[in-house]
Amino acid sequence: GNSVTQMEGPVTLSEEAFLTINCTYTATGYPSLFWYVQYPGEGLQLLLKATKADDKGSNKGFEATYRKETTSFHLEKGSVQVSDSAVYFCALPLGSARQLTFGSGTQLTVLP
Amino acid sequence: DTAVSQTPKYLVTQMGNDKSIKCEQNLGHDTMYWYKQDSKKFLKIMFSYNNKELIINETVPNRFSPKSPDKAHLNLHINSLELGDSAVYFCASSQAAGGHEQFFGPGTRLTVL
Numbered sequence: 229g230n231s232v233t234q235m236e237g238p239v240t241l242s243e244e245a246f247l248t249i250n251c252t253y254t255a256t257g258y259p260s261l262f263w264y265v266q267y268p269g270e271g272l273q274l275l276l277k278a279t280k281a282d283d284k285g286s287n288k289g290f291e292a293t294y295r296k297e298t299t300s301f302h303l304e305k306g307s308v309q310v311s312d313s314a315v316y317f318c319a320l321p322l323g324s325a326r327q328l329t330f331g332s333g334t335q336l337t338v339l340p
Numbered sequence: 341d342t343a344v345s346q347t348p349k350y351l352v353t354q355m356g357n358d359k360s361i362k363c364e365q366n367l368g369h370d371t372m373y374w375y376k377q378d379s380k381k382f383l384k385i386m387f388s389y390n391n392k393e394l395i396i397n398e399t400v401p402n403r404f405s406p407k408s409p410d411k412a413h414l415n416l417h418i419n420s421l422e423l424g425d426s427a428v429y430f431c432a433s434s435q436a437a438g439g440h441e442q443f444f445g446p447g448t449r450l451t452v453l
Contacts, residue, residue: 259439260439262441266381269447270446270447271344271430271432271444271445271446271447272430272432272442272444273443273444274441274442274443275400277441278385299377315381317383320439321439322436323385323396325388325395325396325397325437325438325440326439327373327385327388328439328442329385329394329438330383332380332381332445333380333381333382333383335381335386
């Protein structure tokens with residue numbers, strides 16, 4: 229069935245390290261793909277999105293490319309900062325009403 | 341000018357009580373949602389309303405009852421609270437039903453003692 233699988237955390241990195249958080253999915257067609265971020269004590273907010281194959285979403289130094297061949301949408305950042313410490317969620321429309329379905333979340337902690 | 345607001349932000353109550361959480365959005369969106377986030381950050385959708393009509397009703401105990409008096413408001417009432425109801429509850433809205441970007445409120449942390 230349709231699903232979204234996200235890399236389990238927690239992930240701990242030093243400042244300026246390279247970040248990858250994996251996200252793969254199974255779905256019919258080519259749905260829009262999203263990454264959301266949840267900073268401590270806050271609600272989720274959209275980080276970036278891609279609406280079609282080979283699109284690259286980017287924001288705040290984060291990037292993710294819509295790869296239909298591998299059904300993946302991995303999140304990357306070349307140099308993380310302490311302020312990037314948060315929980316990251318991959319999401320796509322999979323539900324009965326095609327509402328967004330969120331991955332299990334990946335907790336990222338960046339140490340100075 | 342908060343887009344999606346929830347009240348209260350914190351709610352501490354005893355088992356067996358009845359409580360409500362309110363949500364309002366000023367984005368002019370048609371669709372609103374309630375999510376439950378557990379201590380491991382797993383996010384589970386509970387309900388969704390589109391133009392005041394219930395469109396998603398996931399497997400949630402019937403002690404939970406949503407109410408949408410108008411498109412801009414979606415409230416969550418919980419009867420006979422149990423320890424397992426302790427979680428953070430998020431309200432969200434989107435322009436329309438389907439795979440549109442969702443805008444989240446700040447969350448309500450419910451603690452049942």
